[in-house]
Amino acid sequence: MNEQTRLSWTDVRDEIRARILSRAYAPGDKLPRDEDIAQELGCARSTVHRAMQDLSQIGLVERKRKGGTHVRADPVTRATFDIPITRREVEQRGSIYSCQLISRTVEQTPLPIMARFGITHPAEMLRVKALHLADNRPYIFEDRWIDVGSMPEILDVDFSLESANEWLVHNKPYSRLDVRFSAMNAEGESARYLDTPTGSALFVIERTTWIGAEPITTVQAVAAPGYQLVAQN
Amino acid sequence: MNEQTRLSWTDVRDEIRARILSRAYAPGDKLPRDEDIAQELGCARSTVHRAMQDLSQIGLVERKRKGGTHVRADPVTRATFDIPITRREVEQRGSIYSCQLISRTVEQTPLPIMARFGITHPAEMLRVKALHLADNRPYIFEDRWIDVGSMPEILDVDFSLESANEWLVHNKPYSRLDVRFSAMNAEGESARYLDTPTGSALFVIERTTWIGAEPITTVQAVAAPGYQLVAQN
DNA sequence: GAGTGGTCTAGACCACATG
DNA sequence: ATGTGGTCTAGACCACTCT
Numbered sequence: 001m002n003e004q005t006r007l008s009w010t011d012v013r014d015e016i017r018a019r020i021l022s023r024a025y026a027p028g029d030k031l032p033r034d035e036d037i038a039q040e041l042g043c044a045r046s047t048v049h050r051a052m053q054d055l056s057q058i059g060l061v062e063r064k065r066k067g068g069t070h071v072r073a074d075p076v077t078r079a080t081f082d083i084p085i086t087r088r089e090v091e092q093r094g095s096i097y098s099c100q101l102i103s104r105t106v107e108q109t110p111l112p113i114m115a116r117f118g119i120t121h122p123a124e125m126l127r128v129k130a131l132h133l134a135d136n137r138p139y140i141f142e143d144r145w146i147d148v149g150s151m152p153e154i155l156d157v158d159f160s161l162e163s164a165n166e167w168l169v170h171n172k173p174y175s176r177l178d179v180r181f182s183a184m185n186a187e188g189e190s191a192r193y194l195d196t197p198t199g200s201a202l203f204v205i206e207r208t209t210w211i212g213a214e215p216i217t218t219v220q221a222v223a224a225p226g227y228q229l230v231a232q233n
Numbered sequence: 234m235n236e237q238t239r240l241s242w243t244d245v246r247d248e249i250r251a252r253i254l255s256r257a258y259a260p261g262d263k264l265p266r267d268e269d270i271a272q273e274l275g276c277a278r279s280t281v282h283r284a285m286q287d288l289s290q291i292g293l294v295e296r297k298r299k300g301g302t303h304v305r306a307d308p309v310t311r312a313t314f315d316i317p318i319t320r321r322e323v324e325q326r327g328s329i330y331s332c333q334l335i336s337r338t339v340e341q342t343p344l345p346i347m348a349r350f351g352i353t354h355p356a357e358m359l360r361v362k363a364l365h366l367a368d369n370r371p372y373i374f375e376d377r378w379i380d381v382g383s384m385p386e387i388l389d390v391d392f393s394l395e396s397a398n399e400w401l402v403h404n405k406p407y408s409r410l411d412v413r414f415s416a417m418n419a420e421g422e423s424a425r426y427l428d429t430p431t432g433s434a435l436f437v438i439e440r441t442t443w444i445g446a447e448p449i450t451t452v453q454a455v456a457a458p459g460y461q462l463v464a465q466n
Numbered sequence: 467g468a469g470t471g472g473t474c475t476a477g478a479c480c481a482c483a484t485g
Numbered sequence: 486a487t488g489t490g491g492t493c494t495a496g497a498c499c500a501c502t503c504t
Binding site: 299 | 468471472
């Protein structure tokens with residue numbers, strides 16, 4: 001007559017989710033207190049808590065300290081994307097990776113770049129343009145700004161050996177990140193380097209990183225036509 | 234001489250992250266066992282576990298059951314995006330939302346749609362095209378397929394009152410989700426309805442949902458030029 | 467086989483938000 | 486002031502995976 005095994009938090013999560021899917025708990029409804037659910041299902045409160053943590057993460061429920069747990073009335077679609085180093089991305093597709101350094105200059109940051117970093121005074125930064133290739137065909141064109149002040153050693157790195165992308169990822173972890181996706185028409189450099197007609201629709205990833213409040217790097221990566229980003233899960 | 238307060242898991246997380254940032258734990262390194270870290274910092278193992286859960290989620294470390302915890306050698310950029318109901322998205326920008334039903338037909342699923350759902354036999358589905366507007370200007374054009382078999386009641390819904398987007402979100406939670414982003418050139422319908430020249434670069438969100446293995450809906454949402462998606466955090 | 471992270475429990479206290 | 490989720494502890498056992 002006893003339960004065969006103890007309940008795991010995934011069991012609890014699945015049960016609660018099932019109730020939400022079946023509208024036993026309808027959108028906007030308040031769920032019972034964790035403790036009551038625990039008692040009903042026969043597990044510890046922390047197990048329910050762990051389950052709720054997951055459902056809350058996914059965006060299915062909303063929890064507040066005294067307000068209790070509610071089924072979200074306007075659920076959002078929440079998706080997580082992993083953006084690997086370009087080398088890995090190419091290699092995992094089974095292609096040969098290579099990279100061309102296009103230019104390497106030191107410039108004062110123009111206004112749009114200052115805006116990305118959220119700084120109010122211009123700074124001298126290293127600007128590196130590079131083209132990533134898969135099987136010798138253009139894959140991603142990147143235009144990157146790197147703060148020199150916080151890492152003077154960057155000036156000695158030979159980016160023809162290791163791309164700026166890789167060097168930074170291996171040598172400069174960040175503590176804050178901003179990522180944006182958009183679309184743009186190929187023109188000028190992007191069209192030329194990606195070897196695509198002017199006007200092609202290109203997928204753009206813009207990434208900016210900081211350590212604390214200190215700028216590290218910002219990059220606009222423009223992918224060749226056909227690029228698609230798929231969510232994990 | 235005593236600690237003022239107990240360590241919280243965020244303190245532990247910040248401490249570990251600081252060590253990684255300072256390369257005290259370098260990329261690829263193996264970290265001490267949770268229990269050793271707990272002892273060193275003077276907290277319970279589960280507190281360290283909670284901290285590690287967070288770092289692992291972010292993608293800074295990788296944990297394996299007997300292998301221990303390692304600093305990721307090839308860190309990935311992990312970003313989470315919330316895609317709200319279009320109505321909310323528009324309203325949160327401070328604009329007036331409206332929606333036009335363009336067409337509503339029942340069709341056999343063609344191959345590309347079957348592929349999205351992962352089904353091998355065609356099914357009859359409801360196909361709904363609609364245009365979302367912000368301040369009476371085109372915002373998102375969506376082309377949606379809805380499985381009729383699992384929700385015949387959908388046939389009675391008046392989509393001129395409530396968009397298919399909203400009806401589904403409010404009435405049909407899902408258990409599995411696939412999201413992809415890409416870019417495409419405006420052409421034909423997308424150009425016409427979004428009131429943009431043929432060839433404009435448009436941002437495309439493709440979303441497919443299931444309950445278990447059962448298809449619910451798939452939608453291709455094409456955003457007007459200038460659309461940008463920003464990560465949470 | 468053995469080592470390490472993953473989970474569960476029971477109990478205590480804290481912190482936040484609401485009435 | 487009070488209720489509810491959030492966290493911490495200590496200890497036990499489980500499950501994966503490497504050797």
